[in-house]
Each structure stands twice: as C-alpha cells, then as structure tokens.
Amino acid sequence: MTRICIYGAGAIGSHFAVRLAQCPGVSLSLIARGEHLVTIQNNGLTLETDSGNVHATISQAVGHARNLPPQDIVIVGLKATDIADHAQHIGSLLTDNGIAVFINNGIPWWWGYGLDAALTRAAAESNADTPTLALLDPDGALWSHIRPERVIGGVVYSPNEIVKPGHVRHRGQTRILLGEPAPQAVAKSTRLSALIKLLNSAGLTATAAKDIRASVWEKLLVNIANNTICALTRLDNQARMRSPDLFNLGRTLQAEIRAVAAAMGWSVPPAVESRPTVETAAPAPGHRPSMLQDVLRGRALEVDALVGQPLQFARQFGIATPVLTLVHTLLSGLDCSVKQQAARAPDHA
Ligand SMILES: NC(=O)C1=CN([C@@H]2O[C@H](COP(=O)(O)OP(=O)(O)OC[C@H]3O[C@@H](n4cnc5c(N)ncnc54)[C@H](OP(=O)(O)O)[C@@H]3O)[C@@H](O)[C@H]2O)C=CC1
Ligand SMILES: CC(C)(CO)C(=O)C(=O)O
Structure with missing residues (x-):
C-alpha cells in the first residue's frame, strides 16, 4: 500500500485527491482547512468535469500533518506563498525515502539543486553550498527540512476552481509533467517512473519531462x-x-x-x-x-x-x-x- 498525502487540497489538490482516491493500492489522505475540510469529512469531494461529476469519499481528511502517519508521497497543493511556512511539517510527514512532489506554478524553491556550478551560483542569492532562493525559501527551511533530494518537480496544466466547499470544477484537459531536479538523475529514476505509473493508473495524465526546468x-x-x-x-x-x-x-x-x-x-x-x-x-x-x-x-x-x-x-x-x-x-x-x-x-x- 502506498501512502499518499495531498498537502493543501484546494483546487488542484482536490482534483488529484478525487482521482487518487479511486486508485487501488493507494492509502490516500489530505490536509485542508475551514468549511472545505468539514464538507470533505462529512460528504466527501466532488470533481466536476466536462464529462460529468466524479465523487470520492476521503477517509483521512485532516487539518494538520501531525494527525497522519508517515507518508511515502506528499503532493504539495499549497500556493507558492504558503509553502515555506509548512517546510517542517512537510519534512516530518515524509518517510526518510519519501517523495515530496511540488506542483505549484512559477519558479520552484528547489531550482538550484543539482544544477552545474555556474548556474547554481547564478541561481543563488546566498551561498553556493545550499543554493537557496531567498524569495522562495527565505531562511532555507525548505532546503533543510524537506531536502531537495527527496523532491520531484512538477508542472501541471489543468484548470480548476473550488466553486463551493467540497466541490472542485475542472475544465478542459489535464497534463502533468514530472522530473527529477538533479538533471543527472533523470535517466535512471525508478521512483519517477513509479510515480508516473501510479498517477496514470489514477486517471491523471502524467509523463516524464526531459528537463523539468x-x-x-x-x-x-x-x-x-x-x-x-x-x-x-x-x-x-x-x-x-x-x-x-x-x-x-x-x-x-x-x-x-x-x-x-x-x-x-x-x-x-x-x-x-x-x-x-x-x-x-x-x-x-x-x-x-x-x-x-x-x-x-x-x-x-x-x-x-x-x-x-x-x-x-x-x-x-x-x-x-x-x-x-x-x-x-x-x-x-x-x-x-x-x-x-x-x-x-x-x-x-
Ligand atoms: N487552480 C488551477 O487551475 C491551477 C493552479 N496551479 C498552481 O497550483 C498551486 C495550487 O493552486 P490552487 O489549487 O489553485 O490553490 P488553492 O488556494 O485552491 O489551494 C491551496 C489550498 O491549501 C489550503 N491551505 C493553505 N494553508 C493551509 C493550512 N495551513 N492548512 C490546511 N490547508 C491549507 C488552502 O485553504 P484556503 O482555501 O482556506 O486558503 C487551499 O485549499 C498554485 O501554485 C497554482 O498556481 C497550477 C495549475 C492550475
Ligand atoms: C492557466 C492554468 C489554468 C493552466 O493550467 C493555470 O496554471 C492557473 O490557473 O494557474
């Protein structure tokens, strides 16, 4: 059984959650808050698509990471603005070899990891040993708690909006690109191919990016x-x-x-x-x-x-x-x- 947590089940995260909840071999949990969380706990989640609605019961919907066991995969659906505040919780929610998948728009906090020295230095505002980006990982908490070697980078094309608590509306297509941040790891990444296989089996169309950046x-x-x-x-x-x-x-x-x-x-x-x-x-x-x-x-x-x-x-x-x-x-x-x-x-x- 693969334990997967959607950390921040808003528009994108709820879409992923409905799909993964239907997937055999997955023990799914999610972290949300407010009325959306209460509705999910009481009535489950509905994904509205161009071809009809899909409903899922989510048995492990919680408000905080501390209420969950260690996870094999954490898919972070938080807004980029909130990610750094959750660094410690995401880091401790993962098993030692767990994978944190970041799917937020824009430049990701892990950008400098595994780049060659020239680009690493150019990407960094601090020092070349930990090429953190000060705007996105202000005190290096993401780098130290999550550790970039546990990261899979993601890019998601999929228009979604929460239209009422417990209900996400999706329009058009979903296309997900995933990749190892360290370019040298891409070719031999079994964890990447396993993740892609799993997402596809859940009906989420994922492929490997040649170069995630x-x-x-x-x-x-x-x-x-x-x-x-x-x-x-x-x-x-x-x-x-x-x-x-x-x-x-x-x-x-x-x-x-x-x-x-x-x-x-x-x-x-x-x-x-x-x-x-x-x-x-x-x-x-x-x-x-x-x-x-x-x-x-x-x-x-x-x-x-x-x-x-x-x-x-x-x-x-x-x-x-x-x-x-x-x-x-x-x-x-x-x-x-x-x-x-x-x-x-x-x-x-
Ligand atoms: N929506 C879209 O169509 C697409 C979005 N993206 C990207 O995906 C990322 C996520 O976007 P989106 O899904 O739209 O964002 P949402 O704001 O819908 O989702 C983020 C979720 O995290 C929740 N959250 C924030 N802090 C906490 C907390 N402390 N505890 C529990 N839950 C929390 C939010 O709750 P609350 O609502 O209460 O703030 C919200 O439900 C962004 O980077 C976005 O740019 C990429 C492709 C398409
Ligand atoms: C434009 C779109 C829907 C692309 O999937 C997106 O990324 C967003 O709404 O933030």
Missing part, C-alpha cells in the same frame, strides 16, 4: 500572460485574449521571460497560444486563472514565484525586463491591497 519555463509563459493580466484586470482568460492590447501585453511579457530563460541557458519555444477571434470564442466564460481566483477570494498572490524570481534572475543575468518590472510593481500593489482588505474583513478571506 525547461517545462517550468514553458508553463511560466502561460502563467505570465494569463495569471498576471487576468488578476490585474479581473477578466477571465478568454476575455483577456479577445482584447488585442491585452493579448499583445501577454506576448511582451512572454518575450521578456524567454529572454531571461535564454540568458540562463534554456531556449524556450514561444507559447502555443492561439488567439480566439470574437467569432470563434466560446460564449461561456473561460477559466479564471488561479491568481484571479486569489484576488476574488482575498488571498495572497503568487507574485514572487511567477514574477519576482524571474526578475531576480533577469537582474543577475543583466537582462532588461521593463514590462515585467512594471507588472511586478502593479501586482505587488494589488497583493498588498488584497491582504489589507482580508485583514479588515477576515470572515470573507
């Missing part, structure tokens, strides 16, 4: 346009793409990210993003990117992982990113106002 950059191209502009404008992605100016702004942000990636040694192809015309766009509103969901729910925004860290890289490599810099300033202001509003009306946060 290249996949991170590719996904960032999607998020840098969708998440940031939709959060700032409150338009869903379809509406954003229908505006020529906002579409072009997205392209400019993508070009700046590609320039940063290229300076660091990754040649990222342009985002495959067709521009729906007004005629072909579906009338139904499109997916609200997760950063827009955060604005609407009064939650902290993933500014550092999606924009701040790429900007940090840009500075280190001498790449000019004027539009990214402006968007970073605006998003930081929005993040501040969302947090102030949540502090004034905590019941609605």
